[in-house]
Amino acid sequence: MSKSTKRGFTLVELLVVIAIIGILIGLLLPAVQAAREAARRMQCTNQLKQLGLAAQNFHDVQTYFPNLSGQKFLKSKYSGNGNWTRFSCFSVMLPYMEQNAMHEEVMKAIGDGHAPWSESATMPWCKNVTAFHCPSDGNAKRPEGAVCGTSYRICAGDLAKGWEWDEHRGFGSDGDAAAVGVEHITDGLSNSMAFSEAVMGGGNTSTKVKGGIATLGGNYGSSPTSWPNLGFKPVNCAAVRGSNGEFVSGTSVDTTGSHWRQGCRWADANGNYTPYFAILPPNSPSCANSNAEDWCITAASSNHSGGVNVVMCDGSVRFVSETIDTGDQSKSADDVATNKSRPQDYGGKSPYGVWGALGSIAGGETNATL
Amino acid sequence: MKMKTLMLLAVAASAILVSGCGKDLGYRKTTGVVTLDGSPLAGAFVTFVAQGQGAESGAATTNEKGEYSANSGSVGEGLKPGEYKVTISKRETVVDEDLERLKAGEITDDEYQEIKAKRGMKENSGSVGANLVPEEYSSAATTSLTATVTDNPKQNVFNFDL
The missing domain is CATH 2.60.40 (Immunoglobulin-like)
Structure with a gap:
C-alpha cells in the first residue's frame, strides 16, 4: 500500500476558511442593506420632489398653492357640502401628478357629498396612491377598501395653538381664510418648507415614537386656564420619548382605532393625517390632547437614518438632520405672539430655531441655513 | 498556532470595523x-x-x-x-364621553364626526382637568x-x- 501524497485540508483549516467567509459576509451584508435603503430613499426623495413640482404647477394654474385644509379650489364648487373643508392638499394635487382619472373620481365623490373618512371600496381615497408612499415607510400601504394613507405631509408652520386656529404661519394654509401664493412667502421660496416625510402610524397597538401620537390629556401646558389657551409647550412631548424609538411605558397612545393613526388618510386634512408642524424635532414624539382627532401636533419623521427629507417651496429637496436646532422648546405660541387671540398675525422670528425658521413662510428669517 | 493567531487577528479586525464610532452630543x-x-x-x-x-x-x-x-x-x-x-x-x-362611546363601538366614526361638528371645534379641545x-x-x-x-x-x- 503506497502512502497517499495528496494532503487534504484539516478540520481546523476548513473552519478557519468558513469563519473568514462568515466575517466577510457579515461585513458585506450591512453594506447591501444600506444600498437597498439608499435606493428606497432615492425613490422617496424623487416622490417628494414630484410633490414640490406638483404644487408649483398647481400654483401656475390657480395662482395660489394647495391649502392645508378648506381648499379654496373646492369652495366655489362644493361649499354646499359640509365636508368640503376637510379635504387635504393631496386630494386637489392629483391632476398635477399624472393622476387625472383619480382626480375625476375624487371630484365626483366630493360632489356626491362623501366625506374623506368614508370607508368603502368605491371611494377613491380607499385606493393606494403609490406616489404618496415612501418605500422606506413599511406601514404606508393599506389594504384595499380601507381608507388609504400617505408618507408625506404638508407644512403647517412653526406655531401651534388650538384646534380652531386654522390659519397657520406655514406653507399649508386654511384656504377658506387665506390662501398662500408665492407673494406671501417673504422668507424666500428656498428658505421655506412645503412638504416633508412623516411615517404612517403602526396601528393601535404600536408603541413606536415614529408614526405614533401620545395623548397627554390636560398635561399639555402649564397654566390654569382652559386648554386651547394654555399655550402648548412642545417640550412636554419630549417627556414621553423613551429609548430605542419607543414611547416610555405607560404613555397613553391614541388607541381609538387603526383608522385614526398618523397619516392614514391622504384625503383628510385633519391634524393627524396630512399636516406636520415645524416645531418638534424630526423623528420626535407627536402629541395630542385627549385624542388624535381632536387636535394634535405632529412631527416630521422617516425611516432613513438620522433625519428626514423635506421639499422647499421652490421644489428643491433637502435632508434635515434630526439634530437640527429647534430653539427653545419650552416656548409656546402665547409667549411670542403679540395678539394671543390671533397668533398667526405674529410676523417675528420663530422661537424654534432653524427648524421653525424653515417652517414659517414670513417670519423674517431669510438666512435660515441648514 | 499560526492559524490561530491569524483567526484572532481577523476577528479583532472585523470587531473594530463593525463597531461604529459614537458621537457625544x-x-x-x-x-x-x-x-x-x-x-x-x-x-x-x-x-x-x-x-x-x-x-x-x-x-x-x-x-x-x-x-x-x-x-x-x-x-x-x-x-x-x-x-x-x-x-x-x-x-x-377629562373623559370625552362621545369618544368613549366610539371606542365601545356604540357609535360609528361617521356619527362621531357629526357630533364633533355639532359640539364645535372650540369646545372639543377646551376640556382640562x-x-x-x-x-x-x-x-x-x-x-x-x-x-x-x-x-x-x-x-x-x-x-x-x-
Missing part, C-alpha cells in the same frame, strides 16, 4: 423622584425650563414609583448641563424648584417633594 442622564406629601407622585409631568447659556429645555413623566428620567426637547436622551427651572404638574384626565399638585409648581414664572445639571450624571439626581 453633550446630553447627561438626569433622574430623580417626585413625591407629594411624602408619597410617590405617578403620572406627573416634570418640565426642565432652560435658564441661560448651554441649557436646553427638557421634560419627563413619572412612573408609579414617582421616578423620572428627563429628555431634552431635542433628540438627546438626558439634559445638557446648565441651569433649569423645574415645573411639575399633574392634571385629572383640575391640577392635582399645587398650582405654583405648574408655571416657570412661579415655581420655586430649580436644578443645576452638571457633566457628571451621578450628581444629576434631583428629588422633589411637593
